[in-house]
Amino acid sequence: MLTDMSTSRPGTPATAPATARRSHDDAPDTVELFTRLAALDDGPERDAVRDELVAAWLPMAHRIAGRFRDRGESVEDLRQVAALGLVKAVDRYDPSRGAFESYAVPTITGEVKRHFRDRMWALRVPRRVQELRNRVRVARRELTQNPGSPEPTVADLAAHTGLSEEDVAAGLEALESFSTLSLDAELSGGDDGYSLADTLGAADGSYDVVVDREAAKEGLRRLPERERAILYMRFFEDMTQSRIADRLGISQMHVSRLISRSCARVRDEALGSRRTGGAA
Numbered sequence: 001m002l003t004d005m006s007t008s009r010p011g012t013p014a015t016a017p018a019t020a021r022r023s024h025d026d027a028p029d030t031v032e033l034f035t036r037l038a039a040l041d042d043g044p045e046r047d048a049v050r051d052e053l054v055a056a057w058l059p060m061a062h063r064i065a066g067r068f069r070d071r072g073e074s075v076e077d078l079r080q081v082a083a084l085g086l087v088k089a090v091d092r093y094d095p096s097r098g099a100f101e102s103y104a105v106p107t108i109t110g111e112v113k114r115h116f117r118d119r120m121w122a123l124r125v126p127r128r129v130q131e132l133r134n135r136v137r138v139a140r141r142e143l144t145q146n147p148g149s150p151e152p153t154v155a156d157l158a159a160h161t162g163l164s165e166e167d168v169a170a171g172l173e174a175l176e177s178f179s180t181l182s183l184d185a186e187l188s189g190g191d192d193g194y195s196l197a198d199t200l201g202a203a204d205g206s207y208d209v210v211v212d213r214e215a216a217k218e219g220l221r222r223l224p225e226r227e228r229a230i231l232y233m234r235f236f237e238d239m240t241q242s243r244i245a246d247r248l249g250i251s252q253m254h255v256s257r258l259i260s261r262s263c264a265r266v267r268d269e270a271l272g273s274r275r276t277g278g279a280a
Helices: 031-039 044-066 075-092 100-120 127-143 154-161 165-175 206-222 225-235 241-248 252-279
Strands: none
Touching: 031 044, 044 075, 044 100, 075 100, 127 154, 127 165, 154 165, 206 252, 225 241, 225 252, 241 252
């Protein structure tokens, strides 16, 4: 006779239903501890139970921290941040609202993400741009995971993520904003080497001269012809006041007074026009 293979042999455990939820190995049964914690007042006994709960769930916190490795932060620091999230989850958990794991996982994950958002960026980047960066980073990794895959274009990333090309460009730019270089950092490209600061231009003082000349232009036009001539000879031909006086047939003292009066008039008109423009 054929033996019915579906019949369980004595001593054989029943097969678990296919729909049973698989629990992680680092999800201990701490229902009684949480019930006890909720019933205790602040004090040494409650602190001891709290510490026991944190120690029991710490492996889960470390597992969550491991999801964020290779993002510019050490695993040890990520574990510390996840542990802080675990402590917050233990303190805020209400046993009447479901399983602790369902509450703790998003709490710990959110703490780690907040750490990256608030502490890891060298430049302050809007949250939306940070999210674009993450979507673009994941998409680029997915599109290049096969050996020999070409670097995806902006259009490829836009099609893969459903973002606009402008948003993809913003995400790509944010990829370069996560960390910064010191101005003293040496750059390759020569035997002697040079720093990043060597590639930066210096402020050009000539721009200030242009602004000043434009501001004084109208005031100069309103001066009498002789006073304009005196200023031209003094400041553009570099003539002394004595030479100007000899050319015009007036005293050097009079030339000095005319120069002072003309300069004051032009300066007052220039400053007055700036105030008027600012008020408008």
